[in-house]
Amino acid sequence: MYKYISIALLLAFSMPAAAANVAKEIKLDSKVASMHKAGVGPVIFPHALHEKTYKCNDCHPKIFKDKHGDNDISMKKNMDGQYCGSPNCHNSQKAFALFNCSKCHTEVTGKPK
């Protein structure tokens, strides 16, 4: 009996902790040199914002691999319908379009570094 209660309690406490663990912002800067050439800075991906609308398995692991750094995201791939630019995402009418640089990129100056 106590065993079950303890398991239930453990689950109840661990679930929000797990949610908090993934709901952080992710900085995408592996291609920062190229970004600077185009006059933009790294991307900050707001995980919490996406979690409001989507479930984990809407994106993981089909569109994005779970592990940070395993996804070789590029604007070219986004344009071609992968990653952020997947058919129901930022390459469709369901979300803002890919050309809104400053919606994702930081340091959007337009002046190549």
Place this chain on the structure above:
Amino acid sequence: MKASSKKTLKHALLFSLSVFLGLAYTGSIDTASAAQKAKSTDAAQKSDKEAASSTSTVPKLDPSDPTSVIYLDTSGKPAGVGDPNRPPSVAYQAGKGWHPAALSVAGLPKDRYGLIDWAKLVREKLIKPRFSLDPNDEEMEPLQMDILIPAKGDYVNDVIYPHEMHTYWLKCEVCHPKIFIPAKGQNNMTMVGIVQGQWCGRCHGKVSFPLTDCNRCHVSPKKKAAGN
């Protein structure tokens, strides 16, 4: 005793028979009236359908045709009846131009964002716009000249700018030298600037197709962009 019981049974049977017959009779009347009603409603519906089919003709969508139902009201419903002697609406009186809502149902080619693909319209020779409003203007042939514009970022395809489609609509002076310096490599274009309304963004996203479809301009594969 026996006879009276027989009598009562007889009465009961007779009564029940009369009740049954009466029920059957009224029931038959009811069903008959219902059938009649149904028949009449059917007829009414049929006549309605006939009327509808007679009024709804195949819509013509040619602005040069005065019987065309191209004239739609703001909610997109046909405001014109196709009779030029009976101006049906303010829209009709305001002008005989293409109405945007009419354009959308005209079956013109569209891009994947649902916007009319004017370039495709030109290429497929579906429209033949007048060169200039001024009849004295000399027609200029479209300039066959593609410009490769390298993308600033390493992971984006380069742009091939077609002079041809642009000079189909526009004169040289529309863009040169105010928006674009007429020398290759002299315009330090960036996507950020374009989004903010500079260079291509002077028209694209305002009167020309928007920037949503990256691959409509970024067409020339870059090594790094292709190689991963």
